[in-house]
Amino acid sequence: MNKQLNFVRDGVTKLPPGFRFQPTDEELVFQYLKCKVFSLPLPASIIPELNFCNYDPWDLPGELEQERYFFSSKEAKYKTGNRINRATASGYWKATGLDKQIISRRNQIAGMRKTLVFHMGKPPHGSRTDWIMHEYRLVTVTNKDCNSPLAKNPIIQNYLNHHMDKWVLCHIFLKKRTKKSTEEEVIQSCCNDNKEVKKTMAVAVHHEPKIFDFMREKARITDVLSSSSSSSSISSSITEVSSIGEENVEESSSCNIVF
Template identity: 45%
Template sequence: MERKEFMQHGLVRLPPGFRFHPTEEELVVQYLRRKAFSFPLPAAIIPEIDLRKLNPWDLPCGSGGEKYFFYLRESKSEQKKGRVSYQKAKLGYWKSLGKEKPVLASSHGNELVGLKQVMVFYRGKSPHGSKTDWIMNQYSLSNNELLKSSTQSLLASSKEWVVCQIFVKRRSMKLRVRNSRHEENHQIPATSSSSSSSSCITEDLSDDEESVNGEEAMS
């Protein structure tokens, strides 16, 4: 029996020190697939939301860190065809970034079990909104997984379950390195040798700006 202090709104609330950090395979196989097929979940830890009625900064479950949600979206057959897709939100929209990437299950011989789409949140009306630092990794089941269902209604349905990982993009590594070196330079007393003190900081830093893509978006 679940302890009452670890339950909130019917969901498991992790005790201090515990973090929910599933792999992509676990997220798709153990949670999304079970949700889509109406199977019991390993834990009632991922809430359902309607992304169309919320902004990313208004999401439940507190502030900061990664957040996971189930969302019943329009199926791929109902979405507009094209390389870029949009999903409406309360004060903006989510815009896809690049192509969907496969999610493979190593426990099943690297079988294709799902697809991952990276999306960025824009404030305002599409396609002229202003870009924000909010990122969403949206995972959907592959057609192979849907075919495994005992009912074909999932394929014919106009809606499909997806699981979303939403977070704020991290600051660039260059900025963090500069801040760290700046603090260290002010904390360590200067030595009598000017050459040795100046050698503590190198100016040979990469000029590459942080880009939002499928690999860097993952925390």
């Protein structure tokens, strides 16, 4: 008899060096969740149990940079309703997009994968974060064309539904930003910075004080004074010439009077 391997220590998955847990959707639903729901042996005890609503995503057990998997029991949001509680201390998990159906080979039991995004704050005004959760659950196939007795027997369906409502499997990880999105953010940031710089320069130019150029003004005053002194010299010369002419006229007149 093979002994089941247990890689869970204190609620944290501990794998040997060189090993990574990277299951497909089908493996998670039909090899782990199905076995958990119906109390069957698991391939390996590698997924711990906890209620994800009791933790913010960054406080969950395990490494922050790694993808984490948990079995979580369904907790009703209200006592009289069937809605699942997905609120935490700092925010809430909000569903996005359409659920993905995962069908078993015998078309008897199917899995559904719901994608949720963690939002900080209170709904509906929470702020979106990069924390993502894939929530897997089991459902029964009710296709009328299916020949399986599970799809037609209501007693079996009720039995299955009762057990399937007990557990969900959560895959929680921090979304990695692509290089393209990072470059776009840098470019946008640079554009915003350039806009701020241009705006500041425009304001500075608009309010730029007028600087008095003393050297230029001194040269201009000197030119004015020079031209003024030249004009004064010419005027004085004209005055002197006029005075000499008047004296000569007066002398001539006096001479004429004497004779």
